[in-house]
Amino acid sequence: MEERWISLFLDAQAADVGAARNTLLAYGRDLKDFLSWLERRGGSFATADRAAVEDYLIFCDAQGLSKATRARRLVSIRQFYRFLHDEGLREDNPAIRLKGPGTDKRLPGTLSIDEVDRLLDSARDRGRGDTLQVRNRCLLELLYATGMRVSELVGLPIAAARGDPQMLLVRGKGGKERLVPLSPPAREALIAWLERRDADEAEADSKFLFPGRGATGHLTREYFFRLIQQIAADAGIAPSRVTPHTLRHAFATHLLAGGADLRAIQLMLGHADIGTVEIYTHVLDEQLKNLVLNHHPLAKD
Structure with a gap:
């Protein structure tokens, strides 16, 4: 029964909420871990009360799990018990008023404009032969020009790139679609890649802009992660500082x-909450503080 409840919950999340595959996988892992913990103590989803959920979170803390991981597990449990209650499978919701541990407020790593330019220059020379070099330049130009998630980039359908578009239609988390504008360099790189791609008989029939040989039919996130690390090393930038998300x-x-509006950035990134985007204002504040501390003549210790 317990495993069946997880399956019913995941099916509902996929059908009713349109949850992304990675979100469903995370829910499944979290709930199976919670169930395993309950069963070791003779409990179950049906019998767990508020104290059991609190004890599980204390256990996760003792295991050394980060605040972000513990917060995510509580979200999974909350959503799960809300579903069970709504479906009449539980008369109560033991997680309804529990507060999470919060998350560590770490500023995201970023790169200077000069470092991005070096990466783009390096991408033009990375790859065996001209075709791969053109493809790699297109990958990085599109990523920087649009702010897409790496899964959105590698999974772009070829139809979205036809006709020399000035904007791309991107399908993001939960199947939500948004339009992102293309810069002139990105459009130029896209046109050059389409010419090479369409001339290759093995790739011309693929439905993806960046075909791959794996089961997905397109380049994988793992492949692109390794590629961008190599490009960073070629550009003289520490690979540990550079990921697709960077x-x-x-x-x-x-x-x-450059003066862009936060709301516009939120729409282009595909974030549901503008609060998620506001962290970038703190990144700029930190950069300005470091600029003063490192270069102001009166800032020397």
Whole structure:
């Protein structure tokens, strides 16, 4: 019964809420871990009360799990018990008023404009042969120009790129669609890649802009992560500082520094809550503080 409840919950999240695959996987892992903990103590989803949920969170803390992980697990449990209550499978919701541990407020890592330029220059030379170099340049130009998530980038359908578009239609988390504008360099890189891609018989029939040989039919996130690390090393930038998400942060930070409106950045990033975007204002504050401390003549210790 317990496993069946998890399956019913995940099916409902996929059908009614349109939860993304990664979100469903996270829910499933969290709930199975909670169930395993309950069963070791002779409990179950049906019998767990508020004290059991609180004890589980204390257990997670003792295991050394981060605040972010513990907060996510509580969200999974809350959503799960809300579903059970709504469906009449539980008469009460033992997690309804529990407060999470919060999350550590860490500023996202980002890159300077000069470092992004070096990455883009390096991408033009990374890859065996001209075709891969053109593709790699297109990947990075699109990522920096749009702030897309890496899963959105590698999974772009070819139909979205046809006709020399000035904007791309991106399908994000939960199947939500948004339009993101393309900069002139990104459009130029896209046109160049389409010419190479369409000339390759093995890739011309693919429904994806960036075909791959794996089960998904497109480049994987893991492949692109390794690629961008190599490009960073070629550009003389520590690979530990550069991930696909770093370029998404750079996109938002550089737009904000250039005077863009927070609401516009929120729409382009595909965030539901503007509070998520406001962290980039703190990134700029930190950069300005470091600028003064490192370069002001009276700031020397």
